[in-house]
Amino acid sequence: MAKLAAAWFAGGLFxxxxxxxxxxxxxxxxxxxxxxxxxxxxxxVIAGATxxxxxxxxxxxxxxxxxxxxxxxxxxxxxxxxRLLLGSALFGAGWGMAGYCPGPALTAAAIGFIEPLVFLxxxxxxxxxxxxxxxxxx
Numbered sequence: 001m002a003k004l005a006a007a008w009f010a011g012g013l014f015x016x017x018x019x020x021x022x023x024x025x026x027x028x029x030x031x032x033x034x035x036x037x038x039x040x041x042x043x044x045v046i047a048g049a050t051x052x053x054x055x056x057x058x059x060x061x062x063x064x065x066x067x068x069x070x071x072x073x074x075x076x077x078x079x080x081x082x083r084l085l086l087g088s089a090l091f092g093a094g095w096g097m098a099g100y101c102p103g104p105a106l107t108a109a110a111i112g113f114i115e116p117l118v119f120l121x122x123x124x125x126x127x128x129x130x131x132x133x134x135x136x137x138x
Contacts, residue, residue: 024104105119
């Protein structure tokens with residue numbers, strides 16, 4: 001129960017931060033990508049998140065184990081391959097065109113905006129299509 005409460009708290013804090021920083025507005029993201037009328041808001045949010053993460057990881061990694069797990073589950077992959085680069089480029093293109101990534105889209109949809117629902121449905125459709133492709137590939 002405590003693990004679920006912590007997840008709700010963390011998710012709520014994340015969503016609140018997205019709303020407060022106006023990252024649920026796709027014009028903020030698109031303004032960051034528009035060099036002619038550049039909006040640095042997203043850069044400030046990224047810098048704040050990066051700084052918080054750097055400090056948080058230093059504190060957490062001093063522990064023997066996470067609070068709600070018996071061990072840390074850290075990524076082991078370390079090489080840049082074609083799939084990672086292509087997937088990143090496709091994600092970035094979709095993000096730039098829509099002005100949403102999954103977190104802000106879920107947050108905007110949760111507070112009643114309709115537009116991000118279209119994005120989320122397209123995201124799910126793309127994920128399902130890739131899964132079908134992966135399963136059928138030799």
